[in-house]
Amino acid sequence: GSNDTADEAVRSTCDDATVCKRVSCSLPMLTLPVPNFPLCQLMSVQAINGVVLLIGYYARVKAVNILLDAFIKKTSCNCQIINLGAGLDTTFWRLQDQNLLPKKYFEVDFPMIVMRKIHLIKTKPPLSKPIIETNSNSSLLIDGSNMDSDRYAIIGQDLRDLPALMERLKKFGLDTNLPTLLLAECVLVYITPEKSTELIKWASTTFHTTMFINYEQVNMTDRFGQVMIENLQRRQCHLAGVDICQTLDTQKNRFLLNGWDHANAMDMMTVYNSLPQADIQRYV
Numbered sequence: 165g166s167n168d169t170a171d172e173a174v175r176s177t178c179d180d181a182t183v184c185k186r187v188s189c190s191l192p193m194l195t196l197p198v199p200n201f202p203l204c205q206l207m208s209v210q211a212i213n214g215v216v217l218l219i220g221y222y223a224r225v226k227a228v229n230i231l232l233d234a235f236i237k238k239t240s241c242n243c244q245i246i247n248l249g250a251g252l253d254t255t256f257w258r259l260q261d262q263n264l265l266p267k268k269y270f271e272v273d274f275p276m277i278v279m280r281k282i283h284l285i286k287t288k289p290p291l292s293k294p295i296i297e298t299n300s301n302s303s304l305l306i307d308g309s310n311m312d313s314d315r316y317a318i319i320g321q322d323l324r325d326l327p328a329l330m331e332r333l334k335k336f337g338l339d340t341n342l343p344t345l346l347l348a349e350c351v352l353v354y355i356t357p358e359k360s361t362e363l364i365k366w367a368s369t370t371f372h373t374t375m376f377i378n379y380e381q382v383n384m385t386d387r388f389g390q391v392m393i394e395n396l397q398r399r400q401c402h403l404a405g406v407d408i409c410q411t412l413d414t415q416k417n418r419f420l421l422n423g424w425d426h427a428n429a430m431d432m433m434t435v436y437n438s439l440p441q442a443d444i445q446r447y448v
């Protein structure tokens with residue numbers, strides 16, 4: 165049906181995210197010829213001499229990592245992370261590598277995406293080894309669209325069905341008394357405002373101590389916003405949750421009006437400018 169088609173278009177965005185993250189991670193400030201990377205081009209904010217600086221992705225990856233690490237260190241790893249709409253994100257391996265694994269790292273995405281990710285993990289030892297090493301059992305528990313181990317669970321579940329989401333998370337060992345960090349990177353834009361509000365409320369009432377990192381587009385009325393919207397529309401990907409005029413204040417209020425005590429919002433140029441200067445100067 166048309167719902168399936170719409171969801172399929174939304175699922176396809178996890179590949180855009182992965183490609184852009186990969187290039188921006190492998191070289192923090194990468195310059196690329198424009199025609200080769202149309203999607204990365206959309207995400208960038210500066211074009212110099214026909215090359216594109218991936219400032220947007222660089223700032224996003226850096227800033228999210230800084231916040232994640234601060235939360236984990238503050239709790240001495242005695243916490244949980246739930247990555248909502250995680251796609252093919254590789255944060256688990258980074259945290260494992262840096263000795264910053266929380267008690268448990270959960271990911272949720274559509275079953276179809278999770279199945280792809282589990283397949284990749286199963287077939288690539290550099291991905292499966294760190295999970296097995298942190299597991300008391302030498303084999304991973306994989307059932308259809310879920311994978312479970314001591315420190316990492318990947319759950320195939322639509323985020324718009326909260327009772328089912330809660331049931332799954334509990335089944336895989338969620339502890340609502342542990343400090344919990346929720347992360348949604350470019351995910352809520354694909355969910356209707358009603359459904360994302362439910363999710364934000366659920367997060368504010370379910371955990372004893374919690375923080376929510378939400379990264380998404382605001383003010384899509386500028387040139388970059390328009391190009392991005394056109395590109396998604398061409399692929400019939402519906403941005404169900406985007407009011408193209410939303411501001412940092414509407415973002416903040418979304419949380420403050422739905423059970424959260426504090427909320428802060430920053431635009432990515434401000435984030436970029438507040439990143440550790442030594443890193444930035446090396447590349448600009």
Ligand code: SAM
Binds near residue numbers: 273
């Ligand atoms: N957060 C990842 C990242 O930053 O690399 C992926 C971002 S990608 C743009 C959006 C992801 O959200 C996709 O993997 C998509 O399948 C997932 N997603 C969107 N709507 C969802 C829903 N209702 N339930 C579960 N996952 C959803």
